[in-house]
Amino acid sequence: MRQFFLSTLIFAACAGGLVMTKAHAADEPAKDAKKPAEAPTKGEKKPAETAAKDEKNPAEESRVKTDANGNTVIAVDDETQKRIGLKVEPLTATELTPEVKGYGSVVDPSPLTVAINDLATAEAAYNASSKELERLKTLKEQGNASDRVLQAAEAAAVRDQLLIQSAKDRLTLAWGKAIAEQKDLPEFVKLLTSLDSALVRINLAGGENLDSNPTSARILKLSGNPIEAQFLSIATTVDPQTQGQGFIFIVKNNEARLRPGEAVTGYLKVAGEPIKGMVIPREAIVRSEGKGWAYVQTGETVFTRREVPLDHLIEKGWFVTEGFAPNDRLVVAAAQALLSEERKGLIKAD
Known part of the structure; x- marks a missing residue:
């Protein structure tokens, strides 16, 4: 009898433990459901925030793009154009006397x-x-x-x-x-030594020769406007470095204060058919990526940035023969501000 009672007691204890285990397992999901979602750690973005940031504004994406020729195009609304003081003018065709480029220096008298x-x-x-x-x-x-x-x-x-x-x-x-054979050699030298006038020698590239003497030249310093010089004579010697033909020019009114030994670039005016092209004004030029650029209005609110070769400077600006056409609407005011707008558009698009 005693053995029967002990077996019954053990069976009851096991049954009770099984019931408690099931009850505890049923309570766990309820606790997890009531438990609030864990806050994201520092630097971790919420899913909603990430989705919002990844969703880019279509208007910003299309504000700066590239055309079929590889030129950068920017869309600028009327309000922004007025705010930055943007102004455009049509390009006009012009002609330039043929010129040959050379390099040289101011002669020591x-x-x-x-x-x-x-x-x-x-x-x-x-x-x-x-x-x-x-x-x-x-x-x-x-x-x-x-x-x-x-x-x-x-x-x-x-x-x-x-x-x-x-x-x-x-x-x-x-x-x-x-x-x-100058009529008054002492006076000629006096003007040179006082820097009231200057002699400039321009050398052509080796192997390059002119069929006739140039009539005059435009002399360019490292900075400043072109200086007009009159042809004086052919140099009596060949440049020992370039082995090119040399020409001597005189700047009678040396307001630019050319000094002996100063390096210059010369554009020698020669006989021939005039060169057709356009002049890009100085105020239209912006510099970026080590190059010169100008903006052309190609739509009511669309502007295209085109490269300007900076190798043919004249008094009013840069002479170009390609990349632009007569009646192109050139931005002549606020070009630098337009470049800033372009860069801001690129930052927003990113």
């Missing part, structure tokens, strides 16, 4: 000064010796001068005359006939 002083010294010596010869000839006729003295005077006069010719030859060989 010091050697020319030395050569002219040598000539002046020789002329002064000959002036004195020739007068002494005439005086001795008169004395000889009067019987007051010996043949020996007269012969010495004649030799001195001939020597000094040869020194004049030698000085002239050296001057012509070094500087050319156009300089050597």
Whole structure:
């Protein structure tokens, strides 16, 4: 009997434990359902936020794009155009005298000064010796001068005359006939040494020659406007580095204060048919990526940025023969602001 009672007690204890286990398992989902969702950790974005950010504004995406030619195109509404003061003007066709590009420098007039002083010294010596010869000839006729003295005077006069010719030859060989035959050489040199005028030598590339002499040239410093120069002569020597033909020009009014040794670029005006093209004004140029650019209005609110070659500067701007056409509506005011709008559009699109 006792054994039966003990077995019943063990069975009841096992049954009770099974019931408690099932009850505990049923409570777990309810607790999980009541438990609030865990907050995202720092730096972790909520799903809704991520979706909102990934969903880009179509208007911003299309504000800056690239056309079929690879040019950047930006859409700018009327309000923004007024705010930045944007202004456009139609391009007009123009013609330019044919030019050949060369490089050179401002000539140091010091050697020319030395050569002219040598000539002046020789002329002064000959002036004195020739007068002494005439005086001795008169004395000889009067019987007051010996043949020996007269012969010495004649030799001195001939020597000094040869020194004049030698000085002239050296001057012509070094500087050319156009300089050597200046009407007033001392005044010519004085203007050069005082920087009131300047001599410029422009060399062409090796192997490049002109069929005729240039009429004039536009001289460009590293900065500033082009300077007009008159053709003076062909250089008497070939540039030892480029082996190119050289030309000497004179800037009679040196307001730009060209200085000896200063590097310059020269555009030599030559005979030939005029070159047709357009002039992009300075105020229309913006610089980016190491290049020059200008904006053309290609729609009511659409502007295309086109590259401008910066290799043909004239007084009013940059002369171009391609990339632009007459009547293109060129942005001539607020071009830099337009470039800023373009960059802002790219940032927003990203």
